[in-house]
Amino acid sequence: MTFCELCKLHQAQWKTGYRLRSYVNQRRDTKKAGHAVVFMLQTPSKAKITVIGGGSFGTAMSKVFGMKGYQVCLLVRDPNIVSGINNDRRNPKYLREFALPECVTATSNTELALERTDLVVHALPVQVSREVLAKVSPFIPSGVPVLSTSKGLEVASHKFMFEILQETISTDGNRRPLAFLSGPSFAKEIMQELPTAVVIACEKLETAKQIANMLSSPTFKVFTTTDYIGVEVAGALKNIIAIAAGMAEGMGLGMNAIAGLVTRGCSEMRRVAEYLGGSPVTLSGLSGVGDTFLTCFGPLSRNRTVGYRLGKGERLDEILKTSQEVAEGVATAKAVVEWLPSILNTTYTRALVRFPILLSVAPILEGKLTPEEGMQQLMAMPPTVED
Numbered sequence: 059m060t061f062c063e064l065c066k067l068h069q070a071q072w073k074t075g076y077r078l079r080s081y082v083n084q085r086r087d088t089k090k091a092g093h094a095v096v097f098m099l100q101t102p103s104k105a106k107i108t109v110i111g112g113g114s115f116g117t118a119m120s121k122v123f124g125m126k127g128y129q130v131c132l133l134v135r136d137p138n139i140v141s142g143i144n145n146d147r148r149n150p151k152y153l154r155e156f157a158l159p160e161c162v163t164a165t166s167n168t169e170l171a172l173e174r175t176d177l178v179v180h181a182l183p184v185q186v187s188r189e190v191l192a193k194v195s196p197f198i199p200s201g202v203p204v205l206s207t208s209k210g211l212e213v214a215s216h217k218f219m220f221e222i223l224q225e226t227i228s229t230d231g232n233r234r235p236l237a238f239l240s241g242p243s244f245a246k247e248i249m250q251e252l253p254t255a256v257v258i259a260c261e262k263l264e265t266a267k268q269i270a271n272m273l274s275s276p277t278f279k280v281f282t283t284t285d286y287i288g289v290e291v292a293g294a295l296k297n298i299i300a301i302a303a304g305m306a307e308g309m310g311l312g313m314n315a316i317a318g319l320v321t322r323g324c325s326e327m328r329r330v331a332e333y334l335g336g337s338p339v340t341l342s343g344l345s346g347v348g349d350t351f352l353t354c355f356g357p358l359s360r361n362r363t364v365g366y367r368l369g370k371g372e373r374l375d376e377i378l379k380t381s382q383e384v385a386e387g388v389a390t391a392k393a394v395v396e397w398l399p400s401i402l403n404t405t406y407t408r409a410l411v412r413f414p415i416l417l418s419v420a421p422i423l424e425g426k427l428t429p430e431e432g433m434q435q436l437m438a439m440p441p442t443v444e445d
């Protein structure tokens with residue numbers, strides 16, 4: 059059986075399975091049976107996944123779920139992406155060279171996208187997430203889990219995705235489980251079906267395991283944890299370290315410098331996570347050093363590329379003008395220079411001694427320091443005990 063035949067079979071099963079799905083949804087609404095029951099009863103062809111965001115990662119997540127036979131509905135605002143996916147089975151704007159399974163469809167209609175959905179996957183840049191989530195929240199059925207894949211810190215509020223989700227999704231009295239996917243996972247390599255390992259964090263391990271089972275495939279390995287704080291902090295901060303690593307490479311500082319920078323960046327990231335209650339085990343795992351290595355050394359990284367071009371002497375506004383995809387580290391670096399000293403109850407200058415990498419990137423992005431001055435500042439820091 060070819061892959062397309064398998065998709066057609068799944069579509070037929072989807073239609074015949076409609077009654078069971080309605081029954082399960084009804085049960086969930088009336089008896090508050092909870093999402094666990096739905097996951098256990100639903101086979102892939104009968105469950106619906108809604109992916110919010112038709113950029114690179116939303117498209118990649120659609121493919122992973124689609125290849126498992128789920129009915130995937132992408133919620134996007136661009137009508138060209140809707141027609142590209144529905145008519146040509148391709149996202150015309152992001153990763154267009156890769157076809158999507160037939161069970162992946164797209165719409166701009168929020169109500170339709172979220173109607174009778176069994177899982178919501180959020181894949182939008184952090185800075186627009188609050189606004190979009192607040193709008194879609196009333197349409198998410200009660201009890202349905204929301205899986206966030208976004209990595210960063212909101213500039214306006216200094217909040218992570220888990221806080222943004224808590225404030226937008228769970229405030230209407232219908233508590234929905236919140237889960238977080240992170241780890242080394244370039245969208246393009248996922249689309250190429252190259253082996254990828256990620257971690258899903260959720261306060262309830264059982265929910266993380268259920269979502270992990272839905273996503274797991276021979277090319278997509280999913281680990282689980284309850285440490286969503288560690289996963290969230292690492293996912294956001296590794297983007298700043300990647301900008302710094304790219305900058306060092308662009309400046310031609312050599313591998314000694316880059317390896318030293320990345321290692322000390324990981325130490326800073328771990329110390330912030332531990333301060334907030336995250337586990338060092340998480341920080342040495344896929345969402346921590348795993349994703350940091352990928353983003354710092356992987357040529358596909360947008361954050362590393364921004365740093366590389368800065369290191370070559372370009373200005374940030376020039377770089378951003380010529381890039382259509384988001385580099386979350388730019389906004390997160392800006393948020394961190396205000397947020398980190400404030401949570402440590404200290405000044406920027408004092409915090410700089412303990413977190414010189416995380417706190418030096420923003421002034422370079424803003425043009426207050428040159429990359430060379432930033433590096434000199436790092437090298438001039440007083441010797442300390444390695445921690």
Ligand SMILES: NC(=O)c1ccc[n+]([C@@H]2O[C@H](COP(=O)([O-])OP(=O)(O)OC[C@H]3O[C@@H](n4cnc5c(N)ncnc54)[C@H](O)[C@@H]3O)[C@@H](O)[C@H]2O)c1
Pocket residue numbers: 111112113114115116135152181182183184186190207208209210243244245246382383384386
């Ligand atoms: N691309 C990857 O390899 C990758 C891997 C893991 C995690 N992530 C994370 O996923 C998140 C999304 O990244 P991406 O790579 O898909 O970004 P992207 O730049 O490829 O796409 C962003 C999408 O968001 C949409 N968008 C922007 N503003 C919007 C708004 N106000 N309302 C509705 N839609 C809006 C854009 O139209 C676009 O479709 C980021 O936090 C990123 O860190 C990305």
Ligand SMILES: O=P(O)(O)OC[C@H](O)CO
Pocket residue numbers: 209241242243244300349352353358359360361362384385386
């Ligand atoms: O391309 P980047 O720098 O946004 O990194 C993408 C992902 O976070 C990699 O896991």
